[in-house]
Amino acid sequence: xxxxxxxxxxxxxxxxxxxxxxxxxxxxxxxxxxxxxxxxxxxxxxxxxxxxxxxxxxxxxxxxxxxxxxxxxxxxxxxxxxxxxxxxxxxxxxxxxxxxxxxxxxxxxxxxxxxxxxxxxxxxxxxxxxxxxxxxxxxxxxxxxxxxxxxxxxxxxxxxxxxxxxxxxxxxxxxxxx
Numbered sequence: 001x002x003x004x005x006x007x008x009x010x011x012x013x014x015x016x017x018x019x020x021x022x023x024x025x026x027x028x029x030x031x032x033x034x035x036x037x038x039x040x041x042x043x044x045x046x047x048x049x050x051x052x053x054x055x056x057x058x059x060x061x062x063x064x065x066x067x068x069x070x071x072x073x074x075x076x077x078x079x080x081x082x083x084x085x086x087x088x089x090x091x092x093x094x095x096x097x098x099x100x101x102x103x104x105x106x107x108x109x110x111x112x113x114x115x116x117x118x119x120x121x122x123x124x125x126x127x128x129x130x131x132x133x134x135x136x137x138x139x140x141x142x143x144x145x146x147x148x149x150x151x152x153x154x155x156x157x158x159x160x161x162x163x164x165x166x167x168x169x170x171x172x173x174x175x176x177x178x
Contacts, residue, residue, distance in 0.1 A: 008050040072096040085122035128167040
């Protein structure tokens with residue numbers, strides 16, 4: 001149940017666990033080992049849409065095209081995937097389950113905690129890499145091109161790293177970008 005809660009980024013129901021246990025039992029069939037059963041249960045967990053996708057449903061009473069507030073669990077997933085490129089940790093998930101993440105003070109505290117964590121370097125690599133097109137630096141100027149006599153791989157890596165460090169400092173020090 002702990003693993004399923006983390007993988008699904010939400011509390012798990014008895015039905016969710018029953019599905020995983022049925023796969024465990026299938027894996028244990030014909031006298032197979034405990035490990036074979038666990039492997040089959042894990043396989044099922046890892047191919048479930050709840051693990052592979054961030055599923056967000058519109059509220060039942062929301063008219064088409066209307067704005068609405070996402071749930072705390074949806075917010076926790078959005079925040080963790082943006083800042084860490086990973087699932088929410090236990091602290092963030094527990095707050096979301098209690099409905100505390102929609103409190104602006106709690107949300108700010110958690111955002112600051114997550115930014116201070118080393119996992120937030122992924123926002124620099126992923127977001128800044130796309131926004132500032134750092135991923136394309138290799139195609140823009142390539143070592144050996146006639147117009148880039150002084151440009152080599154070391155310089156390209158230094159340019160990339162300097163920009164990443166600058167962006168990272170803007171995020172960590174809560175500075176404006178304009």
